[in-house]
Amino acid sequence: MFQAFIDRITNDGTSELFYLLVGSVILFCIQQVYAGIRKTMFRRRVRSEILAYRKKKEAINVVDLATGDPEFEKRNIFSREISRFGEKRCLYINMPKHLKDELRSKEKELGYMDSQFTEFHEDTSFDGGSSFNDLVKITGIEELAKLIGKHRVLVGRKFLEATEGMIFNGDKYGVFNLRFTRFGEEENPGVEIDLFKTDYFTHRVFRSIYHELKERGHEIAKANSDTFLNYRPFFTSFGVNCLLICDGGKGKEVVLSKRSARVAGGKSKYHITMNEGLSRTDKDPFGKVDIELCFKRGLLEELGIDENIYQLAVKAAFYDFFLEMNNFEIGVSAVFELELDFEKDIAPLIARDKQLEVDSFIPLPMRKKEINKFVKENDFVPHGLYVFERVLLRKGLRVISK
DSSP states (O other), X not given: OHHHHHHHHHHTTOHHHHHHHHHHHHHHHHHHHHHHHHHHHHHHHHHHHHHHHHHHHHHHTEEXXXXXXXXXXXXXXXXXXXXXTTEEOBOBOOOOHHHHHHHHHHHHHTTOOGGGSOOOOOOBOTTSOSSOHHHHHHHOOTTHHHXXXXXXXXXXXXXXXXXXXXXXXXXXXXXXXXXXXXXXXXXXXXXXXEEEEEEHHHHHHHHHHHHHHHHTTOGGGGOOTTTGGGGGGGOOOEEEEEEEEEEEXXXXXXEEEEEOTTTTTTSOEEEOSEEEEOBTTOBOTTSOBOHHHHHHHHHHHHHOOOHHHHTTOSEEEEEEEEEETTTTEEEEEEEEEOSSOIIIIITTSOOTTHHHHEEEEEEEESOHHHHHHHHHHSOXXXXXXXXXXXXXXXXXXXXXXX
């Protein structure tokens, strides 16, 4: 019966229409199968990329706080010391007396003069007291005062032994508050940074406490852009992280540093070119804290780039504010670009911290293939890789890490 139906269609001269319909159906089926395969492959690729991105984010362990689009202009960055009843707000942890006495004896034996002795501040909290109970209320960490007592001893011993880069106790700024905003019709990104006074010893004590809490699985290690300010006593540092771009013999080059094992947790790793913490010396002639002065000081102390060379910059910009979760520190990514040859013009410069903090500087051609090969073959300071990626994204280069 079916054969008769086919014969009738053929005999009636409608075979062309029949074959056209059949062909259309077959083509439609092929297209649907092809589209389904492509859709499945796309979903698999997206899942794979998302998984790779999550693994990468977990490895880098950085929380994005605010992204400059395209940058945070210096005029839109406001930093200030905050006060409490007219007194600058501060946070200090003193070194235990027996360890401080031991350090003083050691320095006397070395022939230090009185003006050269390492100084420490008396215990002082945000509320002006010395019990640190206000920090318990701020953070919700009931055992915080006890942890401060424990870790001041641990860090004090490291100061005595001058290990892990603990060779001096300088004054620093910590971050009490961050407020991100927008300016003008173009909604240019801006930030207000409230700062408190602290010192390096206090900074290392809170870092040590954070590592213990993190190992215990405390909620502080899961802080995000909404909750991070609940733990503001731990933000005893603010870091400026800069990637230098120069002109090499074969075009543009990015300059990476190989950080000394003394400052990289016992193992030398690659990092962005310059990393500097905001200091109490970073003030303009009117006594106002200026992040650009920290930026300039870092370039001078780690690379030898003085004001004369700074004025030759093609670009100097701040990009992204972030929270680095390995040590729980707030920082900002930055770029400094010069039309100078690094090996000829910058590498020979004298810088006081160059040998102290950096084993070597490595200029790389600013080409995707060379950069990705280097990243896959070498170990990086996690947030250094984050800054490297974010700066190069502005240059149209995507870094693919291992």
